[in-house]
Amino acid sequence: MKTTSANRLSRRVFSSLLFALVALFTQPISALPRQKNSKEELLVLPGETGRSGGRLVVSLRAEPKTLNPLIALDVSSREVIGVMQADLVHINRATQLTEPALAKSWKISPDGLQYTLVLRRGLKFSDGSPLDADDVLFTFRVYLDEKVHAPQRDLLIFDGKPISVRKVDAQTLVFQLPKPYGVAERMFDGWAILSRHLLEKPYEEGKIGQVGTLTTPAKEWAGLGPFRLKEYVAGQRLVLERNPYYWKTDTKGNRLPYLDELVFLFVPNADAQVLRFQSGETDMISRLSAENFSVLSRDQKEYTMVDAGPGLEYNFFFFNLSDPGEKTPAEIVQKQKWFREGKFRRAVSAAVDREAIVRLVYQGRGTALWGLVTPGNRRWRDEKLPHPARSLEEARSLLKEAGFSWDTASNGESTLRDSTGKPVEFSIIAQSSSSERSKMAAVIQDDLKQLGMRVQVVPLESRSLLDRVTQTKEYDACVLGAASYDADPNSDINVWLSSGGLHLWNPSQAHPATPWEAEIDRLFNEQMYARTFEQRKNLYDRAQEILREYQPMIFLASPDILAGAKKSVGNFRPAVLEPYVLWNVEQLYLKNDAVNATR
């Protein structure tokens, strides 16, 4: 992916660059001869111009559950909604920077509390009805309504106070924040703007959660995205058609998207998805495992396979450091004495063979990790974070310092014992549905055996595992993974803050349990409201260093984002951010012969 290494740009340069971009995109429009409606302010996308027409088929691992952005939670639904809806400001998945979307420009007041957004003129929903500031007002009123239970609602609340939205004129809106927010305009990404005339009535009736099911007639649903609903067949497929009112064009003035139809087939199994792709029934594939990627690469016939490099997924290993409750088994409390010892955790980290994990689990298509921020996150990665090689000697000396000792049995197997003489034994739970994480656990098990630790791997089905980690807290150690949904640190807020539910080693604490967790809390909160990128980066780097020092999470590896498409698909440029291949769906097109030869 080509991009300037943006983390070196100062915040000032960065935002002026953005405004330059805005100017670049918005100005040539009036000069376009083919523009029928001079009032329409369309967004012109640079890049390869394609051919109009044709149908693109992709597969989804699970059926989408709803088209309603207010209640969608699962990956499939969000992927589908992503191509049917649009937001005010959008994060470009390739550059990882913001760019204008429904709002053609924005301005942030010097105190950082007021965001003034100007909407494009002449915007229309996919049913042809116009969009104005009232729709935006309505949208945020609904998202903020407690009774709606929109999952994203909490992103609009700062210190318990909600954001407020005010209309200046038909095109201009002012968002008032209770507090300055470091994320700035990125926060507008992902908020699908809703159609007031479609949704106001169900909203007033308290039925907004029931609309937008998949069985909704196509005419009764509309969005601002490149595609709109055409047909849904339960269990089989979802067919979307081109939104004729979409607000982007290519540099030649052709209205986007190029494709006439976008078909999602429901293929509930990763291997079956690969086979569908291989047989030519689908045109693109993403979320590939390294094994399947190499199978496809080997008999590369008519498709292009792309390794887009490390994504934002980080896999890690952690010990149960939660406060023992009354019901916690004595055995776990006993073991927590080891886990709480920083040197013990550091010894484990030193003993883990991350290179072997990358090789054995990802066939080399991944990167070893020593911190939460993956190399895929270009702006926020802490370059100063050390990458020590695996060292059993260091691990042994750390354990010795912490009072552990070894004895050797007659058959040469050594056993690690703590200062009271108890042998060090514990179990690692891992998701059985993720062969990758189960494998990591098995590698760690073997690594730690060399330190004399007796480790058992217990594969658990996902929900049972989550229940143990977040609710009952009956476990010793766990291998898990998470993926940031955006490059900005705030997307991992619940991991960092001690009060967060994803602060997995000791989730949802009332007060930080250790001084270093308190320090992370402080740094993180400070960066959240810091004004410049450099300030934020410094604070965030510091937090990462603390995490590394105390190793509550022992980071393992990050897989590459792997994708493929038929050679006939133009503008195929997988990104490392979700939705990996469909982020530029409006620009995807089918090359020459492929258009006529649609099945």
Added chain:
Amino acid sequence: MRVKRAISGWLVLLVVLHATVIFAGFFSPYDPAEQDRKNPYLPPMRVHFVDARGRFHARPFVYSLRLHEGTFDQYEEDTSRPLPLKFLVRGASYHLLGLLPARLHLFGVQDERIYLLGSDSYGRDQLSRFLYGGQVSLLAGLLGAGVTLLVGLCVGAVAGYFGGWRDDLLMRLAELFLALPWLYLLFALRAFLPLAVSPLQAFYLIIAVLGAVGWARPARLVRGVVLSAKERDFVRAARGFGATDAYLLRRHILPEASSVLLTQAAILVPQFVLAEMTLSFLGLGVPEPVPSWGSLLSSLQQYSVLASYWWMYLPALIMLPFFLGYLGLGGELQQRREPYKIGKEPGGLR
């Protein structure tokens, strides 16, 4: 006479096969848990007698394999390094029959490692894993099938023989058992058990779960047969002579069910070996890195394995003789049961 010879033939086959599994430590060259991280997915090494220059060697040898530059899993034979096969070598320590510590292995090579069935994704020797895995899986499969059939037989016999409310109750119970969402009960079971389950505990657990889930089918099959058998003339006659229920069941009725039971047994053993796969998914199976046949077979469910690593199918192939042995023995036993048929071979319509 023919049948007797056939039975002993099958028995010899089974004894030989099981001996390799029981003495897995001796027959397998390595510890099944030992990872050779430089050699994941190594294809089976070919045993040669003739080297690359065409010379014949009395002692068989293999060539060591070398990774293709820049690939993850493509190997080629390094013909400059023949590794002669050594027999009765000392290697990884193990406990013979779980008791005697020993280090002697049937074969091996010096300095390097030999993979006759290839290696898995961690570079573990598949042959060793197969032999050790058989210990757990075969025993669990056999015992599981035994428990299942015993329960099934008892329930089916009582329901079919006594009929009436007992029949109704037991059969509805069987239906209930067949209908329940077992997966959820197993989720729950997993949650209530302690996290770390030792291989031995896991083993008993597997048998218990398999037995508990599986009895309903054989029970219904047995019941059907018993229903019919108890109205046969000789049974009525015996009853007329004052035979007790227990005697009738044992002597006349249950033998009628033996064909169904033997067939079920032959089907259940491989089924239970596979079922261990599902249990492993829930964390109720044999824990890593202890091998089991279920875990060997589960890798076959991945397309990438199917497409790239054909040797992962070999374990399934060498499991066949085991199950064929059971089937064969079962078949012969069934024929022997009715001795009056033996004389008139090739009797009847056969």
Added chain:
Amino acid sequence: MRYLLRRFGHAVFLLVGVSLLAFTFTTLAPGNYFDEMRLNPQIAPETIAALRTQYELDRPLPIRYAHWVSSVLHGDMGFSFAYNSPVLPLLWVRARNTLLLTITAMLLAWGIALPLGIWSAEHLGRLPDRLLSLGTAALMVIPDLALALGFLVIAVKSGRFPTGGMVSLHFESLAFPGKLGDLFLHMALPITALVLSVLPLLLRHVRAALAEVLDAPFLLAAEGHGISRRTLLYRYALPAAANPLISLFGFSIGTLLSGSLLVEVVMSWPGLGPFLLEAILARDLYVVIGGVLLSTLFLIGGNFLADLLLYWADPRIRTEASV
């Protein structure tokens, strides 16, 4: 008639029992549908709590059961958390597809197993019988999933068959025979996989049951009377051996809804398989319970049919039933 009434009573009793136990099991299982949200950094715990309350997950079991029963009586069968809609319509659309697949597969499997099993019993111990034994044993050790996957690979390599799904994208544009052909082409592989996965079991039972009666004196006598082999085998031997086969046939019907789940997932057949599997893992409780209940209905039906057939086919049992 009284017998029918009694069986009906049993069925109701069984349905209530199964649903009650299913409810209990699902409550005992760790985790709930909303757990996954906890991993989503965007969602606050309060929102999750509110959703749980909205869907009554906090209420005690008896109340939830009562609500569910009333919803069943209203024809909803509860509410799917994931789809935010009643369960029955969701289930029904998919159950139809599953039944299309499984009924065809069942008929085919029995259609193959009967003649093949009889033939095998006839040649008991000879080479063809042994080969067949080898084949069935091989099928037994290959997991269903691997079998289905293998067929998909064949589909890709040959290019003759679609690699899953139920109809092509251009299905609507086809004429009727074209539609039928398209559907048939899509069904071919899943059905083959299904047939092969149940065939060993059926075949072995048919063979064993037949082998048992082939030596019976009455058949030898019949052969002596010069009755043709075909008539002998199908008119006399088969009914005599029918007993365990009828019970087995009952199971075949009982597993119509549940027997093809894994194959459906691999072959992306739009049936209950992918739907229920997702629901089970996601703890979409009412969907799972609905699925269980539906397949219980089939189980009851299958066993009932088997019992009727048993009485009808076996004169010895019939005498007892009239008592």
